[in-house]
Amino acid sequence: MRFVILAALMVTLASAFVLYSSNYDTRQLEVRVSEQERAIEKARGDIAVLKAERAHLARPERIEPLARAMGLAPASEQQLAVSPDAALSRVMATGSTTSQKRGD
Amino acid sequence: MERGASNSHVEHEAAGEVAAEPRSANGPLRTLIATVGVALFFMAIGAQLVRLALMGLGDSSISMSETVAQSFARPDIVDRNGRLLATDVEAYSLFADPARVIDRDEVIEKLALVFNDLDRTSLRKDLSDRTRRFVWVRRGLSPRVAQAVHDLGLPGLDFRRELRRAYPGGKLAGHLIGYVNIDNKGVSGIERYVDDVVGVESVQGATLAERPPVRLSIDIGVQHAVEAELQEAMKLYEAKGAAAIVMDVNSGEVLASASLPGVDPAFPNTSLEPGNLDKIAGSTFELGSVFKTLTVAMAIDAALVTPDTIVDVRKELSAGGFTIKDLHPLRRPLSVAEIFLHSSNVGAAMLAMQAGPQRFRDFLRQMQVLDPMRTEAGPIAPPQLPQRWGDIETMTIAYGHGIAVAPLQFAAAAASVVNGGRKVTPTFVKRPADSGVAVIPLIDTATSAKMRDLMRRNVAERVGTGKRAEVAGYQVGGKTGTAEMPGVGGYREKSVISSFLAAFPMDNPRYLVFVMIFEPQGTKASSGEVLASLNAAPTAGRVIGRVGPLLGILPTQAAAAGAPSVAFDARSGAKYETR
Structure with a gap:
């Protein structure tokens, strides 16, 4: 009987230790989880801001003047063709027209 | 003393003898009870450990005694290609705890340095109430402004992180998107639709929504092109406003809905100014001769006439004190096709009268022009109809006067005229690729084909009022209205x-474009006239020439090759010169 009591006492102490360490680990994990959650939330917030900034920078109202300053213009129906061959032949034709205009 | 001690010892021994008997008898019982107690205690601990291991900690809740303003996390709004139109971003909101404010005047004076428009009286009143622990000072601050306030170092002020709606496109499609209130709750337009149908999440703080974005039918590229061309038209014709719709005639999807002057959803107050009202869905107008498209379609669909039927339009019509006449009368009988091409008011009125008020009215109702209509952005401004629909009303409505409808509602009816006669329900939300559109015939396919031919002739032929809308290769068809x-x-x-x-393209129409210019002046660009043939038609042509390639419409090669105007500079390899 004395052995049983002693064993029970040992088990009690061991359990208390295990419980304490589990509790401690759990708290540590909870801290890490909340840190990760905060990091995720911050990253999501940053992504949202970056997405908004990218969309703001890519808005057509801003891009169009920049594109025009580079000599570009809205695509015209003349730049569409049914096939690459048709496009190439048209480019060649217009290229020769341009050359003739320039007197090359 | 000695004796006393000895007696005491004896008494103890005697007592020990007496006590020894029950100890030996109750010892195992007590041990058993203790063992069972310890065992139960361990079992309870074990059970609790098992329960915690299996079920976790369970939900915990935090109750807050402080009154905190509720906010809403909203899903993004994107265009049909996924480009961002509206999103939530984190912002700082400044609040004060009056009980902790030491010097009210200092707080107010220093805050006024950061916020020029600070309402000092109101803030002083709020801060004077020491029973309050929470007073909003300013919400939705940028990080820079928040830092400026923080640097003031005033006690009793603090920040709360909140979600604010951001519209990266600025005024782009502003009327359609609508706006939200200070709590990020949708108030009008698509933002209201997001609240009512898609759903928003009530949050405290700055937690972003998990919902997938709301994908609109709008194409940002097309929307911008339309707005840019309308802006140009307003300058060219010195107009007070302009509006345009680009709609898929088969699905009813609206690819662009522009109304100028535009509004920025970030500044909701501007949308309430009378000149800034939405001219596409939020207002009704007497549209004039474009309405003849429906009148002629009605007459042909009812088999009252064919495009070749001759109608004597030489006499002016009189009814109820009104005289109906043509602007440029040809003084000869006209075919129905010519009535359409020359936009004869008398001819249109005669066609409507041939059908009669009731039949004409039934046709317009069938074409969804007379009844209220709504889209995801809310109800369209309801049509304004004559109180009494008699002969004179029938005649004036035949050429678009005496009835006022929202341009979007009219565009849906017109789309049905050209798409083979199928009902079109306008939508601002992109339809899934695999969702079929219910085919509900409104008019005969043959009628639709004849109307397409008339509209094409109106642009392609020299006498047509819409010839300035022609775009090489795109087979544009249309009808003017002044x-x-x-x-x-x-x-x-x-x-x-x-x-x-x-x-x-009119051989198989894909898109409808409806352009409106409000109060244009007779400028050099329009030869000093205010006629639609000289301002709205060329504007529509420019819009189509610009959005056609964006929409992937392939021009007919014969027409395109016949007018080469693209010069590719092979040496620089980068320059394109377009018309």
């Missing part, structure tokens, strides 16, 4: 709404 605007005591001759209803 409607005098109603004023005090009648119509104002010089104040008109010029419009052009177009569809392309």
Whole structure:
């Protein structure tokens, strides 16, 4: 009987230790989880801001003047063709027209 | 003393003898009870450990005694290609705890340095109430402004992180998107639809929504092109406003809905100014001669006439004190096709009268022009109809006067005219690729084909009023309308709404473009006239020439090759010169 009591006492102490360490680990994990959650939330917030900034920078109202300053213009129906061959032949034709205009 | 001690010892021994007997008898019982107690205690601990291991900690809740403003996390709004139109971003909101504010005057004076428009009286009143622990000072601050306030180092002020709606496109499609209130709750337009149908999440703080974005039918590229061309038209024709729709005639999806002057959803107050009202879905107008598209379609669909039927339009019509006449009468009988091409008011009125008021009215109701309509952005401004629909009303409505409808509602009816006669329900939300559109016939396919032919002729032929809308390779078809605007005591001759209803390509229409120019002036660009043929038609042509390639419409090669105007500079390899 004395052995049983002693064993029970040992088990009690061991359990208390295990419980304490589990509790401690759990708290540590909870801290890490909340840190990760905060990091995720911050990253999501940053992504949202970056997405908004990218969309703001890519808005057509801003891009169009920049594109025009580079000599570009809205695509015209003349730049569409049914096939690459048709496009190439048209480019060649217009290229020769341009050359003739320039007197090359 | 000695004796006493000895006696005491004896008594103890005697007592020990007496006590020894029950100890030996109760010892195992007590041990058993203790063992069972310890065992139960361990079992309870074990059970608790098992329970915690299996079920976790369970939900915990935190109750807050402080009153905190509720906010809403909203899903993004994107265009049909996934480009961002509206999103939530984190912002700082400044609040004060009056109980912790030491010097009210200092707080107010220093805050006024950061916020020029600070309402000092109101803030002083709020801060004077020491029973309050929470007073909003300013919400939705940028990080820079928040830092400036923080640097003031004032006690009793603090920040709360909140979600604010951001519109990266600025005024782009501003009327359609609508706006939200200070709590990030949708108030109008698509933002209201997001609240009512898609759903928003009530949050405290700055937690972003998990919901997938709301994908609109709008194409940002097309929307911008339309707005840019309308802006240019307003300058060219010195107009007070302009509006346009680009709609898929088969699915009813609206790819662009522009109304100028535009509004920025970030500044909701601007949308309430009378000049800034949405001219596409939020207002109704007498549209004038574009309405003849429906009148002629009605007459052909009812088999009252064919495009070749001759109608004598030489006499002016009189009814109820009104005289209906043509602007440029040809003084000869006209075919129905010519009535359409020359935009004869008398001819249109005669066709409507041939059908009769009831049949004409039934046809317009069938085409969804007379009943209220709504889209995801809310109800369209309801049509304004005559109180009594008699002969004179039938005649004036035949050429688009005496009835006022929202341009979007009219565009849906016009789309049905050109798409083979199928019902079109306008939508601002992209339809899933695999979702079929219910086919509900409104008019005969043959009628639709004849109307397409008439509209094409109106642009392609020299006599057509819409010839300036022609775009090489796109087979544009359409109808002009120059409607005098109603004023005090009648119509104002010089104040008109010029419009052009177009569809392309007319052999198999894919898109409808409806352009309106409000109160244009007779400028050099329009040869000093305010006619739609000289301002709205060329504007529609420019819009189609610009959005056609964006929409992937392949021009007919014969027409395109016949007018080469693209110069590719092979040496620089980068320059394109377009018309």
